[in-house]
Amino acid sequence: MTSIVLKDLTLPSGEGADIVISEGVITAIGKSSDVGIDCAGLQVLPGFVDVHTHLREPGFEASETIESGSRAAAAGGYTAVMAMANTHPVTDTAEVADFIFDSGIKAGLIDVQPIGSVTKGLQGEQLSDIVGLASARSRVRMFSDDGVCVFNENLLREALLAVKEFDGVIAQHAQDPTLTVGSQMNAGALATELGLAGWPALAEESIIERDALIAEATGSRLHICHLTTAGAIEVVRWAKKRGINITAEVTPHHLLLTEDLVRSYDPVYKVNPPLRTHEDTLALRAALLDGTIDVLGTDHAPHSAEKKQCEWQNAAFGMVGLEHAASVLQEVLIGHGGDWQQFAKILSTKPAQIASLANHGKIEVGATANLALIDPSAKRLIESQTQSKSTNNPFAGITLPGQVVHTIYRGRFTVRDTKVQDPA
Amino acid sequence: MKHLTSIRELDTAAALSLLDNSQQLSLINEREVKKLPFLRGKTVVNLFFENSTRTRISFEVAAKRLSADVINVAAESSSVAKGESLKDTAQTLQAIGADAIVIRHPLSGAPKLLADQGWISASVINAGDGAHEHPTQALLDALTIRQGLGLSTDLSGLKVLIVGDIRHSRVARSNILLLNLLGASVTVAGPKTLIPEGIEEMGTRTLHSFEEALSEKPDVVMMLRVQKERMQGEFFNSPADYSRAWSLEGQRLAMVSKNALIMHPGPMNRGFEISSQAADDPRSQVLKQVTNGVAVRMAVLYRCLSGESQ
Numbered sequence: 119m120t121s122i123v124l125k126d127l128t129l130p131s132g133e134g135a136d137i138v139i140s141e142g143v144i145t146a147i148g149k150s151s152d153v154g155i156d157c158a159g160l161q162v163l164p165g166f167v168d169v170h171t172h173l174r175e176p177g178f179e180a181s182e183t184i185e186s187g188s189r190a191a192a193a194g195g196y197t198a199v200m201a202m203a204n205t206h207p208v209t210d211t212a213e214v215a216d217f218i219f220d221s222g223i224k225a226g227l228i229d230v231q232p233i234g235s236v237t238k239g240l241q242g243e244q245l246s247d248i249v250g251l252a253s254a255r256s257r258v259r260m261f262s263d264d265g266v267c268v269f270n271e272n273l274l275r276e277a278l279l280a281v282k283e284f285d286g287v288i289a290q291h292a293q294d295p296t297l298t299v300g301s302q303m304n305a306g307a308l309a310t311e312l313g314l315a316g317w318p319a320l321a322e323e324s325i326i327e328r329d330a331l332i333a334e335a336t337g338s339r340l341h342i343c344h345l346t347t348a349g350a351i352e353v354v355r356w357a358k359k360r361g362i363n364i365t366a367e368v369t370p371h372h373l374l375l376t377e378d379l380v381r382s383y384d385p386v387y388k389v390n391p392p393l394r395t396h397e398d399t400l401a402l403r404a405a406l407l408d409g410t411i412d413v414l415g416t417d418h419a420p421h422s423a424e425k426k427q428c429e430w431q432n433a434a435f436g437m438v439g440l441e442h443a444a445s446v447l448q449e450v451l452i453g454h455g456g457d458w459q460q461f462a463k464i465l466s467t468k469p470a471q472i473a474s475l476a477n478h479g480k481i482e483v484g485a486t487a488n489l490a491l492i493d494p495s496a497k498r499l500i501e502s503q504t505q506s507k508s509t510n511n512p513f514a515g516i517t518l519p520g521q522v523v524h525t526i527y528r529g530r531f532t533v534r535d536t537k538v539q540d541p542a
Numbered sequence: 543m544k545h546l547t548s549i550r551e552l553d554t555a556a557a558l559s560l561l562d563n564s565q566q567l568s569l570i571n572e573r574e575v576k577k578l579p580f581l582r583g584k585t586v587v588n589l590f591f592e593n594s595t596r597t598r599i600s601f602e603v604a605a606k607r608l609s610a611d612v613i614n615v616a617a618e619s620s621s622v623a624k625g626e627s628l629k630d631t632a633q634t635l636q637a638i639g640a641d642a643i644v645i646r647h648p649l650s651g652a653p654k655l656l657a658d659q660g661w662i663s664a665s666v667i668n669a670g671d672g673a674h675e676h677p678t679q680a681l682l683d684a685l686t687i688r689q690g691l692g693l694s695t696d697l698s699g700l701k702v703l704i705v706g707d708i709r710h711s712r713v714a715r716s717n718i719l720l721l722n723l724l725g726a727s728v729t730v731a732g733p734k735t736l737i738p739e740g741i742e743e744m745g746t747r748t749l750h751s752f753e754e755a756l757s758e759k760p761d762v763v764m765m766l767r768v769q770k771e772r773m774q775g776e777f778f779n780s781p782a783d784y785s786r787a788w789s790l791e792g793q794r795l796a797m798v799s800k801n802a803l804i805m806h807p808g809p810m811n812r813g814f815e816i817s818s819q820a821a822d823d824p825r826s827q828v829l830k831q832v833t834n835g836v837a838v839r840m841a842v843l844y845r846c847l848s849g850e851s852q
Contacts, residue, residue, distance in 0.1 A: 310743075312674055313651075316739065384655070
């Protein structure tokens with residue numbers, strides 16, 4: 119493997135520097151006398167890590183494959199993603215986890231790390247083979263039934279105790295199913311006008327509070343997926359103050375988009391949890407700034423066209439996000455009280471810690487060269503067609519700042535000059 | 543206008559113009575030869591995913607009086623029952639030559655989706671979608687109120703009371719929006735379980751006592767149909783309890799002003815939400831509403847298909 123010299127880039131601290139990469143590792147940060155790739159004007163960041171991606175393989179390859187999802191991730195500046203367990207078959211055994219892990223290696227563009235399901239078949243009745251998943255080749259550390267809530271308190275408690283053995287984490291989809299039967303959108307006046315069943319904030323907030331207390335009792339790590347309400351932030355703030363080992367995530371769409379888009383009845387805006395109010399988006403941004411929310415997770419959820427080109431109530435929940443997450447974060451953070459160091463923490467360092475990915479989240483000599491280089495001055499009109507196999511892109515038609523110019527994964531370009539590179 | 547999927551698409555001027563047009567067109571319904579050539583050569587498809595004899599027939603008569611060809615598609619007897627998507631069904635109807643699709647659908651938003659997604663170029667007219675809207679019903683109600691109270695412009699200063707199952711009612715939603723456009727003040731009344739969260743933001747007050755609402759002497763009392771299965775269980779104790787508190791009957795009928803109008807979109811559950819005495823009262827507009835339905839739907843079809851703005 120040859121060495122790469124990146125010239126005149128800007129570090130997250132704001133300092134200018136050159137970075138030298140050799141044999142997949144960062145070997146020097148500072149002034150290099152070697153000639154190299156001109157990176158003037160580019161912001162270097164540790165390669166992004168997504169704790170919440172649906173890659174759809176195995177089982178739903180019409181929507182996404184590990185290969186196409188990897189391309190989308192690389193294009194978005196990611197060097198690692200956590201693949202959610204709601205595959206078919208469900209990722210509740212070592213065999214499925216290792217298949218996903220190996221397929222990621224084969225695709226060769228990012229680290230694909232499987233998430234195990236908490237319960238068998240996502241049925242919420244019996245725990246998955248958590249020990250078997252943890253000791254598989256793919257060393258599963260994160261567990262989630264995302265898409266559905268682990269509603270049974272005792273099962274959740276047992277799962278938290280099980281993952282504590284290896285410092286694993288449970289990622290909870292906080293949604294009380296009894297309060298959200300048939301729910302289609304945020305509850306409130308707009309849902310009433312549109313004649314759609316509401317998804318009340320209470321259904322999210324009550325589960326987070328309950329789960330925080332269970333995590334306190336077990337002393338385990340609990341991660342809350344996709345926070346969406348101002349009230350949920352208050353609960354997480356309370357739990358952190360109490361010393362509970364809890365982390366929280368927000369998605370790009372919940373930071374930027376609001377329930378008003380549902381007026382169109384266009385299912386591209388149908389997502390679970392639903393888009394909320396403008397006030398909620400402001401509260402989520404403030405919570406990201408003050409650290410109550412730890413990470414940005416995309417909840418990248420590709421769906422094939424026929425699952426979205428139908429009546430709202432018949433459409434699938436979910437939207438893609440890998441290729442625009444960094445731009446959304448730049449839009450809401452930079453120039454609004456946040457800086458690039460905080461950006462790096464939210465999109466890389468902290469998610470890598472939550473997911474126990476030692477080779478990500480760092481720009482330092484001796485670290486694996488997983489880097490994203492973005493042009494913060496770029497403005498781009500988002501198109502629905504991207505690297506993903508699916509086009510359920512709610513950001514289409516919006517102009518966002520920032521463009522991923524290069525992504526470097528294990529010392530190799532996976533994106534160069536905005537073009538996804540074929541793996542070596 | 544090209545489509546009519548929601549009252550939200552109208553402003554006050556457009557609503558008044560539609561009512562004026564409807565008034566003119568209603569005269570044709572009194573002639574011996576009830577036919578105008580305006581939509582000759584146009585094809586109107588009534589695409590009904592839900593049973594509704596009266597709305598379907600009303601649209602059919604309206605289209606025929608304007609000389610359009612009419613095709614009725616009942617979804618349960620079509621390929622929809624075999625799992626065809628709304629998109630494919632609509633594109634098939636357009637390929638056959640539909641210029642307008644009048645759609646009734648149990649799912650809120652289906653008409654707007656059809657109008658906006660670019661799947662078809664035909665006009666889309668909402669004949670009732672889920673718990674969302676029923677815009678032609680609101681228009682025919684407004685026309686009936688104008689005629690019944692001898693008005694010729696808007697409904698400024700009128701007090702309209704809507705009573706019953708507001709939660710599940712598309713008629714209530716369209717009426718609240720249109721009555722606001724026309725300057726009326728709207729109050730809805732019903733049991734707490736049947737008044738949905740935030741309905742006030744659409745432009746209405748909410749009361750939970752029929753007597754209190756009637757004591758304000760509304761100019762119009764609009765009763766809504768309440769499905770019997772919703773009078774028991776989750777929303778209400780029993781049909782008898784519902785009737786005791788919310789039926790327009792006896793003492794309550796006596797509270798309605800002498801010159802006020804009693805309305806009901808039909809079909810009525812006589813003896814449940816409305817007594818026969820109220821339904822057959824001289825103040826009752828129920829049949830006038832049905833008659834006006836044809837004129838309003840003629841105006842809407844003409845406006846959507848002729849390409850004229852106002």
